[in-house]
Amino acid sequence: MYQEERLHTITEHLHTHERIAVDDICRWFDVSRDTARRDLSKLEARGEAVRTHGGALLAEKRHPVTDYAGRLQLVSEEKKRIGSMAAAMIHPGERIILDASTTVQACTEAMPDIACTVVTNSINQADILSTRTEVDIHLLGGHLDKEHRFLYGTSVIERLKTYQVDKVFLGVLGVSENGLTLAHEEDGWVKRQMVKQAAEVIVLADHTKLGKADFFTYAALEDVDVLITDRPPSPAFQSILAQHHVSVQTADADKGATS
Known part of the structure; x- marks a missing residue:
């Protein structure tokens, strides 16, 4: 043949x-x-x-990564449900990291005004939280990617190394057996350090990201504790996640939150 x-x-x-x-x-x-x-x-x-x-x-068909403002225009109801479920996992007194992704921004927007500490490299997340009187914000300083609204570089990574947090909330372009992937290597190095500094790693990804791999791998599946998505993964991918002890939380519009 x-x-x-x-x-x-x-x-x-x-x-x-x-x-x-x-x-x-x-x-x-x-x-x-x-x-x-x-x-x-x-x-x-x-x-x-x-x-x-x-x-x-x-493989799912890939689409060009638009700038941050463009992606915000495409934030779906699914991402908002994912963000709300993630926000409900943030408790008073906790120290958390929020990355610079639109799905994590949906979490930020849903966060209550509670006494907690937030570390972020996103100027959007910091701006949103600046109106919450109880939230203590640590904005990581570095080189600004104007198009995608995140700060990166050696100074960001070195500053991250000084924090120990309870949870990190991360967005992705792909979640596959190969791990967590995204398009921009500069952002990836920062996210990789974020994973190292957190006791619990929580990934926010709608169903279009599952089984997909993009350019830069910044974490392995075994680094992930919780995946929040909007639809149950396929049986094949559920099996892969279970093998790596990833807990799946589903923000299902029809059936409510499930796990």
Whole structure:
């Protein structure tokens, strides 16, 4: 069988089952593991699959990352529900980190005015919280990415190292077996340090981000404690999350919050 014929069959399987194992390809087509991996590499290069350890997941179509203001215009009801559920996890006296993402901004907007400490590299989060009299804000100083509204650089990372917090709330462009990913490496290095400083890592991601991988990986799935999303993940992806002990909280519009 020619490679293109194998790729067609593999792609059909991915669209039906959302994942495939190298061992399955070897067994079905009587090919070596190296050949199976080359097939998956070709599908990944085409944007049809995301390679994982031992196989691949179905890739979602990627879209260009618009600037922060543009993404705010697209904040959906799903993201608002996710943000409200995340805000309900913030309690008086806690120290938290909020990153510079639009889904986390939905959490910020839903936060009550309670006595807590917030560390952030987002000028938007700091501006919103500046009207909350009880919230103590620590804005991390560094180089400003004007388009995407976050502060980054060595000074931000070094300052982060001095804080120990209860929780960090993070946005992503992709959550897959490969971990948490986003488009901008500069923001990724900051988020990576945020993960290290928090006792509990909470990821906010609507269903379009699940099973998707973007350019820069800043954390592994085993680093994540809680994933808040708007729809239950597919059975295949739920299995992956369970293997990494990630608790899934679902802000479902019809059924209410579930876990």
